Amino acid sequence: MTTKLLTVTGLGKSFGGVRAVDGIDFELARGELLALIGPNGAGKSTTFNMVNGQLRADSGSIRLEGTELIGMRPREIWRLGVGRTFQIAETFSSLTAVENVQMALLSADARLWSMWTRAARHRRAEAVELLDQVGMAAQADRPCSVLAYGDVKRVELAIAMANSPKLLLMDEPTAGMAPKERNELMALTKRLVVERNMAVLFTEHSMDVVFAYADRMIVLARGRLIAEGRPAEIRDDPKVQEVYFGS
Numbered sequence: 368m369t370t371k372l373l374t375v376t377g378l379g380k381s382f383g384g385v386r387a388v389d390g391i392d393f394e395l396a397r398g399e400l401l402a403l404i405g406p407n408g409a410g411k412s413t414t415f416n417m418v419n420g421q422l423r424a425d426s427g428s429i430r431l432e433g434t435e436l437i438g439m440r441p442r443e444i445w446r447l448g449v450g451r452t453f454q455i456a457e458t459f460s461s462l463t464a465v466e467n468v469q470m471a472l473l474s475a476d477a478r479l480w481s482m483w484t485r486a487a488r489h490r491r492a493e494a495v496e497l498l499d500q501v502g503m504a505a506q507a508d509r510p511c512s513v514l515a516y517g518d519v520k521r522v523e524l525a526i527a528m529a530n531s532p533k534l535l536l537m538d539e540p541t542a543g544m545a546p547k548e549r550n551e552l553m554a555l556t557k558r559l560v561v562e563r564n565m566a567v568l569f570t571e572h573s574m575d576v577v578f579a580y581a582d583r584m585i586v587l588a589r590g591r592l593i594a595e596g597r598p599a600e601i602r603d604d605p606k607v608q609e610v611y612f613g614s
């Protein structure tokens with residue numbers, strides 16, 4: 368039996384009387400891009416935030432290679448190899464692309480944190496290498512404030528890679544992007560997943576993106592998991608059609 372990278376069972380969370388996530392189960396293997404979709408209020412963000420430790424689950428289990436994550440702080444979970452990107456790209460706009468990645472390399476290394484300015488110099492080559500992997504080496508020394516939005520998203524991906532995550536969580540990675548940029552970002556993400564043998568769990572509104580790039584998808588509606596499988600298998604599922612199109 369192969370051990371999955373992530374195993375979620377019976378995961379649940381209530382806010383007052385609202386059962387935001389109502390006992391969901393799913394697994395994620397290395398090398399896989401899993402899309403988490405569902406209408407607004409379905410429980411996608413709540414699920415994400417439980418996996419990265421920002422929210423504490425009130426039932427169930429989230430295991431990363433067998434280790435229970437529920438009850439751990441976000442920083443501990445991050446150290447175990449769960450990275451994330453944000454819906455709005457978050458970089459230090461006054462720093463250059465390469466300085467942003469250097470910051471991330473340093474924060475992944477607690478011993479160096481206290482003397483970061485000196486240490487940062489030494490890690491420039493590593494940071495440039497990470498930028499090269501996302502096609503941004505040529506723009507390493509430009510401040511993030513002057514970069515195109517799609518390029519900032521690439522820098523953000525390099526930042527997330529600094530911790531060598533096993534699992535990367537991406538909340539609506541393509542929000543606000545033009546179709547061309549969107550496809551480039553997802554193709555890049557897919558390449559990183561394969562090259563680094565990691566896994567990605569992402570939420571996405573665009574069905575075009577899900578169908579083009581996800582290996583598997585899970586569909587949430589009102590906190591319940593209503594469908595799971597390969598995009599081509601799920602496309603015509605009546606439960607999914609109903610949630611999306613009310614048919």
Ligand code: ADP
Nearest residue numbers: 382385387405406407408409410411412413414
């Ligand atoms: P999605 O990301 O799929 O749009 P969410 O996970 O944000 O859905 O929300 C799921 C449900 O939980 C919604 O009914 C939402 O109103 C509720 N909810 C989410 N976060 C909170 C919170 N911090 N306090 C109260 N209710 C919340």
Ligand code: MG
Nearest residue numbers: 408411412413
């Ligand atoms: Mg959300």
